[in-house]
Amino acid sequence: MDGTILVDRYRLVRPLGEGGMGQVWEAHDQRLGRSVAVKLISALAGEGSRADEARARFLQEAQFTAALQHDNIVTVHDLGEATTANGTTPFLVMELLRGRGLDVILGGGPVNLADAARWGLQMCFALGEAHASGILHRDIKPANIIVTATGAVKVVDFGIAKAADPAMTSGLTQTGFIVGTPQYMSPEQAQDGPEKRSDLYALGCVLFEMITGNLPFKASSPAGYLAAHLRDTPLAPSSVAADIPAAWDKVVLTLLQKDPGDRYASAADLAERLRELAADPGAGENGPPRTQGRFSPKYLRTIATLKPVRDLSFSPDGRRLAFVQDNGPALVTDLSGQRLFQLDHGDNKPVSCVAFSPDGRRLATGAKDKTLRFWDASTGQETGRITSTMPVGELVFSPDGTRVAAWPGLRLWDVGTGEVLLERPKGMPGIAFSPDGTRLAARSVTFWGGHQGSVLHVTDGNELLKFKSKDVEGLVGWCLAFSPDGDRLAAACGGAYLVIHDANTGGELLRLDHRIRGVNAVAYSPHGDWLATGSRDKTARLWHSRTGDELLKITHAKQVNSVAFSPDGSLLATAGGDAAVQLWALTD
Incomplete structure (x- = not known):
């Protein structure tokens, strides 16, 4: 086809390329004596709706592209139709790019x-x-x-x-x-x-x-x-x-x-x-942390549940999951979703929270029946219980497993004896032990224009420091998590943002207030480089804990109520109102 002259003006010199719409040729504009690029819309050859569609799209291209005048957009010089071996074919004349x-x-x-x-x-x-x-x-x-x-x-x-x-x-x-x-x-x-x-x-x-x-x-x-x-x-x-x-x-x-x-x-x-x-192309810290292998997130599976999931916990060996169904029992499954046993407080006594003990030998559950119950983690048989003065909505083991803290109210019990070690009746949602077990963080009060949390000494309940939020929308301490080294405390505000505090001074170190709303859950990875959040916006997200960079976004059909890392940090489990537990591998 080289040597062909279109409309007595454009002589085709050599083909430059071919795409879905047609061919592009280098051509010589004989009238102006310059080299140009000509695009022949060969897709228009033939009859029928496809040819009509291609012709309409070409005309649209010509009009729109010709209207764009910018240094980074190819310039359109002319538009026309020519007779070729395939019949009448539209063409577009553009600047020739070297x-x-x-x-x-x-x-x-x-x-x-x-x-x-x-x-x-x-x-x-x-x-x-x-x-x-x-x-x-x-x-x-x-x-x-x-x-x-x-x-x-x-x-x-x-x-x-x-x-x-x-x-x-x-x-x-x-x-x-x-x-x-x-x-x-x-x-x-x-x-x-x-x-x-x-x-x-x-x-x-x-x-x-x-x-x-x-x-x-x-x-x-x-x-x-x-x-x-x-x-x-x-x-x-x-x-x-x-x-x-x-x-x-x-x-x-x-x-x-x-x-x-x-x-x-x-x-x-x-x-x-x-x-x-x-x-500065090389600016910034290195990419996502690889403390536990190369960061390579991959969806593994979804474990379907009968009801929305409220709470979630990995076993210390990372081989099992325990989770609470809304208005129902707690279930224990393997990582494939195979049900092992359920933990039930009895008729009309739905379980609210569940946790494995640090040694993996027992499970604890809390419920609206005002009891904490302990179970053999191998058999699911009840081994003991503690009676509370209020329904139990949240619980957490101390790192050595000898104590358990619960909300509503802030109460700390000796697991072996059931003795109350610490009690603050007005405590509010959000409790977390420091990794060494000497401190307990909790949301304490709500005041006009904001909220306040405290870090308490476990043995005597003395307040070691306060951390505050002036966010009137959020509930600071709705969920709390210490970093593995105990130096940082993540406080998720239910309506606004997540703040990383200095756990020794209470000062604000980092705030995640972009694209994150209505936080229900927060967890540090075991190596401390990552933070996971679950939110009412139907997402779970993984963040770099020191830079605040978002590394991964996981979507659920409804709000996410709980997030948990496996003990080695290689897996992330997320669960919520869509009656599904998603399991993700984070490293290879």
């Missing part, structure tokens, strides 16, 4: 972080311009990104672009035809509901591939990729390539969130983050 496609570049492996940041920033500029004009690209991928000889980035092929304003779409692609490339397609686009942040998701896939050399998901078919985008949790880039800093993990994983609302709000917001990385 450079390489990003797909070709990535064929040689990942790029350095400096180039990834610089090129990604320019892609943001292009998308920002398009989005400001009400245009979605809908097919951001390496093949549609050209890096010129000068290092400039050009985004090409708005051939499946669709105006964000429905009034501009003329009803195109409304017949169930999903457009885009499955390897880079956002969950909502796969379900035919794209928006501006769908382009940002695709850019997140491209960034992941640029810095790791791999796609965020692996599959053997287009349908497999679509399913992975809808269902699977991506790895942190640093778990794929160990030299990637945590700052890159945070940017990429934010872009790859399933819910568009959890991504960056706009291309401009993302550009700010990439601008920081471009200034």
Whole structure:
């Protein structure tokens, strides 16, 4: 076909590439004496609805792309129709770019972080311009990104672009035809509901591939990729390539969130983050901690329960789970979900909480019948009980297993004798032992404009320090957790945020107040590098405990009531109102 002259003006010189819509040729503009790129829409050849759809999409491309004038978007010069061997074929005339496609570049492996940041920033500029004009690209991928000889980035092929304003779409692609490339397609686009942040998701896939050399998901078919985008949790880039800093993990994983609302709000917001990385590509601490092996989160299974789950506990050997069903008994299962036995306080006496003793020999349960009961962890047989003056809604063993603390009210008993060692009738939800067993943290009072918690000396109940919140929405101490070294105390505020306090001074060290609302549960990993939270927003999340970076988001159908790490930190269990316990492997 080389040598063909289109409309007495554009002489085709050589083919440059071929895509889903047609071929791209280098051509010579005989009227202006310059080299150009001509895109022939061969998909229009033939008759029928598919040809009509392709023609309409091409006309849309031409109009939308020609309207975009930006340094990082290919310039459109002309539009026309020509007679070819396939019949009348529309064509698009564009500036001829001297450079390489990003797909070709990535064929040689990942790029350095400096180039990834610089090129990604320019892609943001292009998308920002398009989005400001009400245009979605809908097919951001390496093949549609050209890096010129000068290092400039050009985004090409708005051939499946669709105006964000429905009034501009003329009803195109409304017949169930999903457009885009499955390897880079956002969950909502796969379900035919794209928006501006769908382009940002695709850019997140491209960034992941640029810095790791791999796609965020692996599959053997287009349908497999679509399913992975809808269902699977991506790895942190640093778990794929160990030299990637945590700052890159945070940017990429934010872009790859399933819910568009959890991504960056706009291309401009993302550009700010990439601008920081471009200034110092290697900035930030190393990626997610690997104290217990390489961080590589993987969904294992869901254990279905008959009712919503309120409380959850791993056995010290990590081989069993105990959990409480709403208005029902506590169940003990193995990690496959095989039921071993149940712990029942009797008719109309639902269990509220459950915990394994640190040595794994017994279990404790609390219930509305105002008793704490102890059970043989091997057989499920009751071995003893303690009577409380109030229904028991929360309990925790001391690290040596000789004492147990419970709420409502703050009460501490000797497990062997049942003797009350400490009592504060006005104690409120949220109790936690320090790792050495000498301190007990508890929410103590609510005051106008905030809430207060205390750390008490276990032997005499003397208050060692106070920690406060001025959050009127939250309930500081709704759930509490000491770090394994005892130096930090996580206090989750039920309506607002999670605060990490200095456990020795009460001072605030870190606050997680982004994308986290209504916290029901908090737990430190055994090695102390991670924090897990469960929230009323139907998610469980894993955080870096010192930087506050979000490492993993797990979605439930209803609110998450409990989270627990296995004793070696390799597993995370999450459970809630959807009558399901999800089990995740965190390391390989």
